Amino acid sequence: MRFDTRCVRAAIEPDPVTGAIVPPIYQSATFVLPEVGRDLGFDYTRSSNPTRQVLEEQMAAIEGVKYGTAFASGMSAVDAVTRIFKAGDHIVSSDDVYGGVSRLFNKILTNFGLEFTYVDTSDPANVESAIRPATKMVWVETPTNPLLKVTDIEAVGRIAHEHGLLFGVDSTFATPYHLRPAAYGADIVMHSTTKYLSGHNLIIGGILLTDRADLDEKLKYVQKSVGAVPSPFDCWLIMEGLKTLSLRMARHTDNARRVASYLESHPNVARVIFPGLESHPMHQVAARQMENGFSGMISFELEGGSAAGIQLMNSVKLCALAESLGAVETMITHPASMTHAEVPEDERRARGLGDGLVRLSVGIEDAEDILEDLEQALARAQ
Numbered sequence: 429m430r431f432d433t434r435c436v437r438a439a440i441e442p443d444p445v446t447g448a449i450v451p452p453i454y455q456s457a458t459f460v461l462p463e464v465g466r467d468l469g470f471d472y473t474r475s476s477n478p479t480r481q482v483l484e485e486q487m488a489a490i491e492g493v494k495y496g497t498a499f500a501s502g503m504s505a506v507d508a509v510t511r512i513f514k515a516g517d518h519i520v521s522s523d524d525v526y527g528g529v530s531r532l533f534n535k536i537l538t539n540f541g542l543e544f545t546y547v548d549t550s551d552p553a554n555v556e557s558a559i560r561p562a563t564k565m566v567w568v569e570t571p572t573n574p575l576l577k578v579t580d581i582e583a584v585g586r587i588a589h590e591h592g593l594l595f596g597v598d599s600t601f602a603t604p605y606h607l608r609p610a611a612y613g614a615d616i617v618m619h620s621t622t623k624y625l626s627g628h629n630l631i632i633g634g635i636l637l638t639d640r641a642d643l644d645e646k647l648k649y650v651q652k653s654v655g656a657v658p659s660p661f662d663c664w665l666i667m668e669g670l671k672t673l674s675l676r677m678a679r680h681t682d683n684a685r686r687v688a689s690y691l692e693s694h695p696n697v698a699r700v701i702f703p704g705l706e707s708h709p710m711h712q713v714a715a716r717q718m719e720n721g722f723s724g725m726i727s728f729e730l731e732g733g734s735a736a737g738i739q740l741m742n743s744v745k746l747c748a749l750a751e752s753l754g755a756v757e758t759m760i761t762h763p764a765s766m767t768h769a770e771v772p773e774d775e776r777r778a779r780g781l782g783d784g785l786v787r788l789s790v791g792i793e794d795a796e797d798i799l800e801d802l803e804q805a806l807a808r809a810q
């Protein structure tokens with residue numbers, strides 16, 4: 429099956445009892461055994477659940493790998509990866525990672541003896557020089573949040589594997605519609621299913637995908653031991669969202685391209701960051717490794733700096749001032765006070781994450797309506 433067909437059909441069979449075309453929601457904590465020592469494939473929903481299993485298989489097929497392991501949030505998926513390591517192990521990570529990921533790494537996992545080094549992975553040489561004898565994994569986010577830095581994952585994957593390290597990629601912003609990191613050597617692909625994959629601002633969820641049976645076994649063991657599992661209903665909602673992934677992403681990226689070029693030509697806008705623009709420093713790499721466009725995320729800064737950015741975000745009407753991204757509604761975010769408020773100010777500045785930075789998750793509304801809303805808000809934000 430080709431990609432669009434896999435989104436709609438992979439792993440989804442009519443219910444053998446009723447013929448229902450949509451898999452049922454098996455909202456059940458436990459499963460009755462026909463006799464001692466024998467089950468019908470399921471025993472307890474923390475370990476496995478028929479609805480979750482459909483989602484895991486569907487998502488693995490969409491990502492082009494064999495195995496999927498679903499979690500109750502993107503954060504618990506990232507956390508599960510780190511639980512295959514032990515105290516003293518070291519991880520090299522992209523510096524501009526999602527705010528919650530750097531909080532988990534720095535504020536929680538360092539208490540358990542894991543060590544982290546952050547580098548700008550858009551230059552693979554930085555990864556090579558950060559590797560130590562205790563290094564066990566390279567963790568890359570591409571494009572990053574919110575600066576949309578792009579990493580050449582084939583190059584970084586080669587370095588990781590030359591050193592015998594695991595290579596994990598947080599591919600939440602790209603989705604498998606634009607990028608399938610396993611094809612470039614990623615051992616583990618992670619998504620927050622909260623975002624584009626479910627796509628409708630309905631659930632919080634995460635998933636890990638791998639082609640390696642040994643890793644799948646470890647991750648499933650963490651899943652059932654720690655128990656950060658999604659509810660069957662949430663799995664079902666993600667499954668339904670995935671069926672329209674291609675259609676939605678095509679519109680997200682089309683709209684984002686239009687909004688990015690509009691912003692780039694606007695006199696009040698100082699800087700636009702979108703991997704699809706020629707002006708993006710890693711545009712060539714993005715164009716090479718991403719397909720069908722560049723997803724729907726844009727960051728920009730206004731000429732009037734912080735005050736103008738805040739005025740703009742307070743003036744939008746159609747764009748929703750909200751944390752999160754990757755849903756059908758256009759959402760606008762102020763990273764400095766919202767998603768990245770916990771990153772210390774000097775570190776934010778060092779990363780190029782100014783107080784005037786605006787992040788836009790371009791939705792699937794009519795692009796004209798999004799542009800009109802930005803036009804009126806930009807006029808007020810002089």
Ligand SMILES: *Cc1c(COP(=O)(O)O)cnc(C)c1O
Pocket residue numbers: 501502503504526528529569573598600601620621622623632633634
């Ligand atoms: C949202 C997000 C996460 C965390 O996922 P949750 O579902 O919010 O727990 C991790 N990485 C990226 C890139 C994200 O956008």
